Amino acid sequence: MKQIVASFLTVLMLAICAPLAALAQSGPLRIEITEGVVEPLPYAVPDFVAESAGAQQLAQQIARVVAEDLTGTGLFREVPREAHISQVTSFGSPVQFADWKAINAQALITGAVSEEGGRVVVKFRVWDVFAGTELGQGMQFAGTPDGWRRMAHKVADQVYSRITGESGYFDSRVVFVSESGPKDQRAKRLAVMDYDGANVQYLTGSNALVLAPRFSEDGQRVLYTSYETGMPRVHVLEVGTVQSRILQGQDGVMSFAPRFAPNGQTVVYSLTRGSNTDIWAMDIGSGGTRQLTNAPSIETAPSYSPDGSQIVFESDRSGTQQLYVMPAGGGEARRISFGQGRYSTPVWSPRGDMIAFTKQNAGRFHIGVMRTDGSEERLLTASFLDEGPTWAPNGRVIMFARETQGAQGASSLYTVDISGRNLKRVRTPEGASDPSWGPLQ
Amino acid sequence: MRLSAKITMLMAVLAVSACTNANRFDNDAVDLNAATGQAGGIVPGSASDPSSPAYFQQTVGDRVLFAVDQSTLSPEARATLDGQVQWLRTNADYNAVIEGHADEQGTRAYNLALGARRANAVMEYLIAQGIPSNRLRFVSYGKERPIEICSEEACYAKNRRAVTIISAGLTS
Amino acid sequence: MHTGHYISGTAHGVLILWALFGGVFRSDPPEVQVSEVSVISEAQFAAMMQPQPAPVLGAEPAALPEPDVTEPVPEPPVEETPPAPTPDPVEPEAVAPDPVPEPVAPLPEPPAAEDLPQPPAPEPVPEVEAPDVALRPIPRPAPRVAPEAVPEPAPEAEIAPEVQETVEQSETPDVTDAEEQQATAPEAAATEIVTEAEEPARAPTASIRPQTRPNRPTAPTQTVAAPPATAEPDPAPAPTPAEPDTAADATASAIAGALEEALSGAASGTPDGPPLTTGERDGFRIAVQECWVVDVGSQAANVTVTVGFEMDRSGRVVTSSLRMLAASGGDGSAAETAFQAARRAILRCQGDGYALPAEKFDQWKTVEMTFNPESMRIR
Numbered sequence: 004m005k006q007i008v009a010s011f012l013t014v015l016m017l018a019i020c021a022p023l024a025a026l027a028q029s030g031p032l033r034i035e036i037t038e039g040v041v042e043p044l045p046y047a048v049p050d051f052v053a054e055s056a057g058a059q060q061l062a063q064q065i066a067r068v069v070a071e072d073l074t075g076t077g078l079f080r081e082v083p084r085e086a087h088i089s090q091v092t093s094f095g096s097p098v099q100f101a102d103w104k105a106i107n108a109q110a111l112i113t114g115a116v117s118e119e120g121g122r123v124v125v126k127f128r129v130w131d132v133f134a135g136t137e138l139g140q141g142m143q144f145a146g147t148p149d150g151w152r153r154m155a156h157k158v159a160d161q162v163y164s165r166i167t168g169e170s171g172y173f174d175s176r177v178v179f180v181s182e183s184g185p186k187d188q189r190a191k192r193l194a195v196m197d198y199d200g201a202n203v204q205y206l207t208g209s210n211a212l213v214l215a216p217r218f219s220e221d222g223q224r225v226l227y228t229s230y231e232t233g234m235p236r237v238h239v240l241e242v243g244t245v246q247s248r249i250l251q252g253q254d255g256v257m258s259f260a261p262r263f264a265p266n267g268q269t270v271v272y273s274l275t276r277g278s279n280t281d282i283w284a285m286d287i288g289s290g291g292t293r294q295l296t297n298a299p300s301i302e303t304a305p306s307y308s309p310d311g312s313q314i315v316f317e318s319d320r321s322g323t324q325q326l327y328v329m330p331a332g333g334g335e336a337r338r339i340s341f342g343q344g345r346y347s348t349p350v351w352s353p354r355g356d357m358i359a360f361t362k363q364n365a366g367r368f369h370i371g372v373m374r375t376d377g378s379e380e381r382l383l384t385a386s387f388l389d390e391g392p393t394w395a396p397n398g399r400v401i402m403f404a405r406e407t408q409g410a411q412g413a414s415s416l417y418t419v420d421i422s423g424r425n426l427k428r429v430r431t432p433e434g435a436s437d438p439s440w441g442p443l444q
Numbered sequence: 445m446r447l448s449a450k451i452t453m454l455m456a457v458l459a460v461s462a463c464t465n466a467n468r469f470d471n472d473a474v475d476l477n478a479a480t481g482q483a484g485g486i487v488p489g490s491a492s493d494p495s496s497p498a499y500f501q502q503t504v505g506d507r508v509l510f511a512v513d514q515s516t517l518s519p520e521a522r523a524t525l526d527g528q529v530q531w532l533r534t535n536a537d538y539n540a541v542i543e544g545h546a547d548e549q550g551t552r553a554y555n556l557a558l559g560a561r562r563a564n565a566v567m568e569y570l571i572a573q574g575i576p577s578n579r580l581r582f583v584s585y586g587k588e589r590p591i592e593i594c595s596e597e598a599c600y601a602k603n604r605r606a607v608t609i610i611s612a613g614l615t616s
Numbered sequence: 617m618h619t620g621h622y623i624s625g626t627a628h629g630v631l632i633l634w635a636l637f638g639g640v641f642r643s644d645p646p647e648v649q650v651s652e653v654s655v656i657s658e659a660q661f662a663a664m665m666q667p668q669p670a671p672v673l674g675a676e677p678a679a680l681p682e683p684d685v686t687e688p689v690p691e692p693p694v695e696e697t698p699p700a701p702t703p704d705p706v707e708p709e710a711v712a713p714d715p716v717p718e719p720v721a722p723l724p725e726p727p728a729a730e731d732l733p734q735p736p737a738p739e740p741v742p743e744v745e746a747p748d749v750a751l752r753p754i755p756r757p758a759p760r761v762a763p764e765a766v767p768e769p770a771p772e773a774e775i776a777p778e779v780q781e782t783v784e785q786s787e788t789p790d791v792t793d794a795e796e797q798q799a800t801a802p803e804a805a806a807t808e809i810v811t812e813a814e815e816p817a818r819a820p821t822a823s824i825r826p827q828t829r830p831n832r833p834t835a836p837t838q839t840v841a842a843p844p845a846t847a848e849p850d851p852a853p854a855p856t857p858a859e860p861d862t863a864a865d866a867t868a869s870a871i872a873g874a875l876e877e878a879l880s881g882a883a884s885g886t887p888d889g890p891p892l893t894t895g896e897r898d899g900f901r902i903a904v905q906e907c908w909v910v911d912v913g914s915q916a917a918n919v920t921v922t923v924g925f926e927m928d929r930s931g932r933v934v935t936s937s938l939r940m941l942a943a944s945g946g947d948g949s950a951a952e953t954a955f956q957a958a959r960r961a962i963l964r965c966q967g968d969g970y971a972l973p974a975e976k977f978d979q980w981k982t983v984e985m986t987f988n989p990e991s992m993r994i995r
Contacts (some may be wrong), residue, residue: 036904039910042908167953169914225447257583260553278560301558301561382814383812384811423809
């Protein structure tokens, strides 16, 4: 009897399953891909077309800066111009996709430049070669001949964001400390430059020691520490007018390590009274201050989360420097770093999901990143002395200062992708330290 | 007090003029600047003038050193500071600024705070020994002002320091 | 009395059930693949790949009759008004000559500028017979991270064009430009991102399968079943690799494949032809993954995206059929970026068509491909 039931059930199941099985049989082929390659995407950028008599040189230069920007990310690889099969002689003519496919260029950037009466117009298009379509729409920028590099950066930012889906960072500036002279007599002055080291301009003289400039969120103001009065004090400088003033209301012996809140109104900084250094906040308009930490240890290097609700900072309250997060108004701090070594100079990423830091361990310095809860720590660099990370406006790249060892040691700026790849030096006219990356303009 | 200071001074002057050994009466002080110049006579303001800042710097010893990441005063440091106390008592019209420093092995902001700790440790010691606090103040330079530039412990050890800088009194 | 019937019925039931569920399991690709990928060691994988390198490499979509060149949608010359953010003069830098001293009215966001009419769609270009071989750029020692480690090519190997040609002629008579990629020494690659901060010891210098690669025969795979009956006559029919055991699959997968064929045949017996063998599926998968460029630092690297598409009988993708079926793990823009990367991988690696057995066309005319970057994400 049981057997009958069993066989009946079997038949029933067969009846039900058979159609399903047939269905599965004729359905789509399903494949899962879990391994890919990490490599730069090949692209081509032929010289832009000069659409007016004098624009030949600009057209070439702009295409070159676009290429430097893109290739410099490590995410793209330029197919050398010698390999190009077709020439782009007119901005409006159809793109010979087969020619670009043949050299394996996946993206193609075409552009044109005209100059008339001191006004330069740059237009461009981005093409998805293998799909044979345009990526986004044609666009153009206008400016003065002086501004050609910025226009090139803007083109590159557009290309970057159309291909990666994330915003670019090329048309941005970095404020930093320009250094000259030997180690024991080093002269320091504030300077600002394009993200790639071009167009350096000095913001202060070098008669007074200056340290750690920090851009405001809008890139219009810079906070920094100056010894102008003989004591380290926080100053604020208007980038537009290069006027600077000391922030009033600073109590204590010395104040340093300032940083703007995202609202641009509040400044957070370290204040030393006696042997103790704590973190304070000041309303930049009223000068009113508020103490955020109160511990006998050193609390310094505060940095706001992008939403302004939290502050990450370093403290040696546990015996060595470690990273902590507290509410922006002060209050209980939560330790987030637990690895070996000392952690310092935390900086919250503009995306809000990561914190970059300096780590000292076993006689080496590292720049690293971790999640905001301290998990997934990854070290990106290693050297005799790396310190002071700052985020590119899109949260993709970190710039920091690297000092070389020895009596001839000098400091210079480097960038590294947050994946740890593409470590590069930023060319500056002199030594450089304490970079702070401004917003995309 | 005053009297004893004057006697000390007088003896010192005599001793110096007699044998030109500037260190003779200052055996307690740890002179970190080993290359103290030997002066032939008392030139006011020179290192051989015991009331001069140069004498303070070179003979009394203007600096104390610290261990890595520490701001506690070693016995040697205390000895040096005792000498400084003596000198400051004697030369009451001088004030002092204590500069705190760190070696290059550390991040900038932390080293500023660490230098402040060191300078403050010295200042508190001087105050505890009776030097009026209104004659003293401190500042930190962190790792910005090394005196030795090699990247080895021999240099680092000399850079982890607090230096007492004497200046003509402005306060009363 | 009816014992015979019982026995017979039960036995048949079991048999059919087995056949059916065999079929059901087979059509559950993720499980098959997961075990495959995770269980196999790199050495085994290398060994398995040894006689069957082609799927990995038959990648380069050079100047071949492009399926997708087809019709770059001839958009009418719509006059777009491209936004033209003038480099904002917002910043009146007294600092120094700011790059953009043009103190025009601060245009907060791009004012409409002149039209950039869409250029006419390019006509399909008549195929030139592989002239690109010589023009192919020499691979730069660009940083690359791939599933398999590839050593820095020997200096000579880097001079791509020439070497390439000889290799092709001697080894792959069926040539076609699609093969050139492999001949030009594969770009050096590491199996993982090595940052400066990591111990040198962890750098993947020791790779198990270096030199052999450029030397391996490069015949297309899938010779097991039948030569790809591509529609267009090949210049030369693809020769099966010299080895008799062309069964590219490792024994295990061969058995599995045979089993599947048997099973599915028993189950349906439809004219669809037998299902793809594990080796055939792997060949397809590997061909695409060679072109799947993952930007590990991007938000898109958190997105798993499923792309659906149709194929024609020659193994080429119907470009217009590519569409995103599902995405998880990121916002819309990250998902779109992930989709674009997947789309590029599928299109770029098809070359002259993916090497899939023509007689099983019904099995692969519709494909759903899931790109899961989980294992590649930066850790």
